[in-house]
Amino acid sequence: MDYAEFYYSQVVGLYPFDTDDCRIQTDKVMQHLVDAGISESDILRFIEESPPKDCLTPDDLPEWLWEESLLKKNTFYYHNTLHLRPPAPTFNPHSREVKASKFYLEMKIKYTMDDLIRYFYHTLRISTDLADKKKDEGSFNYLLNKYSKLDFCEPIDFVLALIDYNKPDNNPMSPVQGILDIAQSQAEVYDALKRKAAEASLHKANQILWR
Template identity: 80%
Template structure:
């Protein structure tokens, strides 16, 4: 579905310009919502609730899009699973030209507790047959609250980094048997992530870049 076209036809009434600049800007917002994990029903709700404007920008996104998500609006996250990036460059064998997409670095919107729990089991190669959703949610909520006091990164970044640090290599048997076991690496992860955050701040690499 062409969401930008839907916006101009149903909300604005018509596209009022001779150039496609505004349409392209609105389309970028719609593509961001798709890549950020927002459902079609919520995208349509956003469109229908938006005022008629020349074009929509990220500033027009409503707060309710983040309801139920572990992520916050206008917040930079370090973990790559929370990033939205352009596709890798591709080589066209016919034209012999490498096609490179314009750089952008955006953050996901929809990342819920189920996503975090799945990431834990998949990354640490633990059978999901052993999952206890109620217990797992309680454990992760405890960790997110505990690491919410950190001032150099978001709690979800720290928890994801803990999971990664405990990832088994090759055919190694996982040392982690339950969620709270990942905190055994918190000292190492604290040093690594704090150093990474300091370097990113120095290089101004902790900034959201919209497409």
């Protein structure tokens, strides 16, 4: 479905401009939602609840899109699993042309507790047969609350960095048997992530870049 066309036909009434600039801007917002995995029903709800404007921007995205997500609106995250980036460049062997999209760095919208639990078991190569959803949720909520006072990153960034630090390839002697075990590496992760955040702030590399 052409969501931008749906917005202009159903909410605005018509597209009132001679150029496609506003349509392109609105379409970028819609493509962000599609790439972020937002369901068609929620995209249509967003469109129907939006005011008639020349064009829609990321500021128009409603807070309810982040419900039940561990992420927040207009917040930069460092971990690449929380990023949306353009597809890799493609090469046409016949024309010998390289086609590349303009760079952007957007944040995902939906990243749930289930996503975090799956990431833990997959990354640390622990069988999901050992999962206990209720206990796992409690453990992660404890860690997220514990690291919520950090002033250089979001708690979900710190927890994901803890998981990565304890990858078998990175830390073959890791004693991780359960979720709370990853906190044993908090001192090392604290130093590394704080340096990363400081460097990113210095080079203004901790900003959302919209498509």
